[in-house]
Amino acid sequence: MTRLEATFARCREARRAALVTYVMGGDPDVKGSARLALACVEGGADLLEIGVPFSDPIADGPTIQLAAGRALRHGTTPRDCLAVVRAVRRRSQVPVALMGYLNPILAADPATFFPEAAEAGVDALIVPDLLPEEAGELTALATRHGLAMVFLLAPTSTPARVAAAAAAATGFVYFVSVTGVTGARATLPTDLGEKVAAVRAQSRVPVVIGFGVSTPAQARALGGLADGVVVGSAIVSRAAAPGPLPRRAAAVRAFVASLAKALRR
Amino acid sequence: MTQPTLPDARGRFGAYGGRFVPETLVPALDELEAAWRAARADPAFEAELRELLVRFAGRETPLGEARRMSAEVGGCRVLLKREDLCHTGAHKVNNTLGQVLLARRMGKTRIIAETGAGQHGVATATAAALFGLPCDVYMGALDVERQALNVFRMELLGARVIPVQAGSRTLKDAMNEALRDWVTNVGHTHYIIGSVAGPHPYPALVRDFQSVIGAEARVQCLEVAGRLPDAVVACVGGGSNAMGLFAGFMGDPAVRLVGVEAAGHGLATGRHGAALARGTPGVLHGSRSYVLQDAHGQITEAHSISAGLDYPGVGPELSYLKDTGRLELLQATDDEALAALQYLATTEGIIPALETAHAVHGARRLARELGPGGLLILNVSGRGDKDVDTVRKALAAGQARPKAKAKARARQAVRRRPRRRAARATRLAGRTS
Numbered sequence A: 001m002t003r004l005e006a007t008f009a010r011c012r013e014a015r016r017a018a019l020v021t022y023v024m025g026g027d028p029d030v031k032g033s034a035r036l037a038l039a040c041v042e043g044g045a046d047l048l049e050i051g052v053p054f055s056d057p058i059a060d061g062p063t064i065q066l067a068a069g070r071a072l073r074h075g076t077t078p079r080d081c082l083a084v085v086r087a088v089r090r091r092s093q094v095p096v097a098l099m100g101y102l103n104p105i106l107a108a109d110p111a112t113f114f115p116e117a118a119e120a121g122v123d124a125l126i127v128p129d130l131l132p133e134e135a136g137e138l139t140a141l142a143t144r145h146g147l148a149m150v151f152l153l154a155p156t157s158t159p160a161r162v163a164a165a166a167a168a169a170t171g172f173v174y175f176v177s178v179t180g181v182t183g184a185r186a187t188l189p190t191d192l193g194e195k196v197a198a199v200r201a202q203s204r205v206p207v208v209i210g211f212g213v214s215t216p217a218q219a220r221a222l223g224g225l226a227d228g229v230v231v232g233s234a235i236v237s238r239a240a241a242p243g244p245l246p247r248r249a250a251a252v253r254a255f256v257a258s259l260a261k262a263l264r265r
Numbered sequence B: 001m002t003q004p005t006l007p008d009a010r011g012r013f014g015a016y017g018g019r020f021v022p023e024t025l026v027p028a029l030d031e032l033e034a035a036w037r038a039a040r041a042d043p044a045f046e047a048e049l050r051e052l053l054v055r056f057a058g059r060e061t062p063l064g065e066a067r068r069m070s071a072e073v074g075g076c077r078v079l080l081k082r083e084d085l086c087h088t089g090a091h092k093v094n095n096t097l098g099q100v101l102l103a104r105r106m107g108k109t110r111i112i113a114e115t116g117a118g119q120h121g122v123a124t125a126t127a128a129a130l131f132g133l134p135c136d137v138y139m140g141a142l143d144v145e146r147q148a149l150n151v152f153r154m155e156l157l158g159a160r161v162i163p164v165q166a167g168s169r170t171l172k173d174a175m176n177e178a179l180r181d182w183v184t185n186v187g188h189t190h191y192i193i194g195s196v197a198g199p200h201p202y203p204a205l206v207r208d209f210q211s212v213i214g215a216e217a218r219v220q221c222l223e224v225a226g227r228l229p230d231a232v233v234a235c236v237g238g239g240s241n242a243m244g245l246f247a248g249f250m251g252d253p254a255v256r257l258v259g260v261e262a263a264g265h266g267l268a269t270g271r272h273g274a275a276l277a278r279g280t281p282g283v284l285h286g287s288r289s290y291v292l293q294d295a296h297g298q299i300t301e302a303h304s305i306s307a308g309l310d311y312p313g314v315g316p317e318l319s320y321l322k323d324t325g326r327l328e329l330l331q332a333t334d335d336e337a338l339a340a341l342q343y344l345a346t347t348e349g350i351i352p353a354l355e356t357a358h359a360v361h362g363a364r365r366l367a368r369e370l371g372p373g374g375l376l377i378l379n380v381s382g383r384g385d386k387d388v389d390t391v392r393k394a395l396a397a398g399q400a401r402p403k404a405k406a407k408a409r410a411r412q413a414v415r416r417r418p419r420r421r422a423a424r425a426t427r428l429a430g431r432t433s
Helices: A003-013 A030-043 A062-073 A078-089 A102-107 A110-120 A136-144 A159-168 A192-202 A216-223 A233-239 A245-264 B023-040 B043-055 B067-072 B092-105 B119-130 B141-146 B148-156 B171-185 B202-210 B212-225 B240-249 B316-324 B334-348 B354-370 B385-396 B403-431
Strands: A018-024 A047-052 A096-100 A124-126 A148-150 A173-176 A207-210 A228-231 B063-065 B077-082 B110-115 B135-140 B160-164 B189-192 B231-235 B256-264 B280-284 B287-291 B327-333 B375-380
Touching (some): A018 A030, A018 A062, A030 A047, A047 A062, A047 A078, A062 A233, A078 A110, A102 A110, A102 B280, A110 A136, A159 A192, A159 B023, A216 A245, A228 A245, B023 B092, B043 B092, B063 B212, B067 B077, B067 B334, B092 B110, B092 B119, B092 B240, B110 B119, B110 B171, B119 B135, B119 B148, B141 B148, B141 B160, B148 B160, B160 B171, B171 B189, B202 B212, B202 B240, B202 B316, B212 B240, B212 B375, B231 B240, B240 B256, B240 B316, B256 B334, B287 B316, B334 B354, B334 B385, B354 B375, B354 B385
Parallel strands (some): A018 A047, A018 A228, A047 A096, A096 A124, A124 A148, A173 A207, A207 A228, B077 B375, B110 B189, B135 B160, B231 B256, B231 B375, B256 B327
Antiparallel strands (some): B063 B077, B280 B287
């Protein structure tokens, strides 16, 4: 059983959704982002997403755009993000997904980058601008190195596309809760339950919901609908608040703990 | 004219093109592709677009004779495809009218667009006003400053101009923000991309709407010159005016397709917009194409005095044409473009857009190479009114020769031309790729 499968199985046994948390690799620096990621683990995160910064993140709202900008100002590369994962792995066996846009991954040369990523302890790749129909070769390469390839589905996805993504996905499927970019939302769509149920009915792998989730109450509401809930921008904004890193890490840990508690119902 | 055979069903031009976008947009892209295919097969759509192009946009545009330029370059006949005479002052309206009709066909009630120089923004605002649709235009904050006149024009047309502060604050960032808006409002909003870039079907769809340029030019050239041109020349930023012109001659292998990219401060400085000449294949704004990027796949900032060419990417079909050897590339620096703008103004009485001025520079070199008996078509993609302030400031800052000197030089060149031509032709031969 892979780390991912074991984690989702454990959460299912506990009859709760997995808590998936996001931090940007290289923000404020490699060591700092590893520390923030570990703060998430200490707070009770079940699965970590480490962002790989890109200059033109078209699926991201202002919070993650700014985080990517900070990480890039001191030249964070995809391989630096692997250093973040290695630092996490020294302390934790929590599954890790790298989340980043296609161009830096292509530039890193997947044929060498994927085995390095697997070796560093990466379990999955989430590439928001890579559709299943364009992903054939990369998925095959990822699979060869034991990396899951996660595809995103959206409220606009047609039944045919839901079927295609569910068939192509390994690891888990990422359901985008809102038509829009990443970032906190005051309210989430009311028909989310039906849509997620339709995806889960088709998918052999767990389905997580993300985008827009920013409070324990929202996490709790969505936790009842899916196998996992992703919180990104709300963590990144705490990680980027003014003040010394230990204080920010403590704020992240406390916030993640409040999300974890909400999911335990 | 032969029907284009590319892109394939996946929107690929060889290794380029495709769809690299968030999942949320895919159904809208599928819907757009279906609407476009249905519209192309619908005589009523064709008739309505034709009517708009003729009675609203002022087509067909003339294929003018550049007599003094022809003399100055040594006898090569230069024909000017006058897209600057289109309503709104550039070729961009050919595409925005077509796409607004598609938006209406799809029942979309809101229009968004990105713009660099503001020409596409103005053309979109115009088409939206014509159909009574609300319109938001994303524009880099730097471009808002340097194209103030076009910002005001868009506002007069009832559009809202949204300055984008992110990144390099230019066209690339405007496109990012427009894509984010579209992801958010995809249900009722149509995104009018102004270039032959973006995810499939945009590169093919925009080329189709712009191919009226090449189709007209081909017929007009046969009429006035009795033969096809030796070369057709256009500036290349994203590449819509270039692909529009080239589309008419794609099936004529003897016609050279020449694109002129922005060399900015010079290719060697790294401060330029020459994605084809200096970029490498990558994925930006929804398609795979040549792009200016660093070793780690981060998109680098382009630079050009012309906001419309200040873009680190290029349309995927142009990347394909480069790789197949069908497309030849030239460049013009900021200074060369400024000089070329003044040159066309004083030689032919046409103030071209700064984007177009790059093509003027390339055409002038190419015409010297072709010599007497040569025949080329230069796409005058837009008029220069919007750039007058930029040009005035640049000249005041001493970035290029004052106008009076350029004029004198042009006159002198006409007189001295026969002696200089041979030497220039030799030099140029080494430069064309």
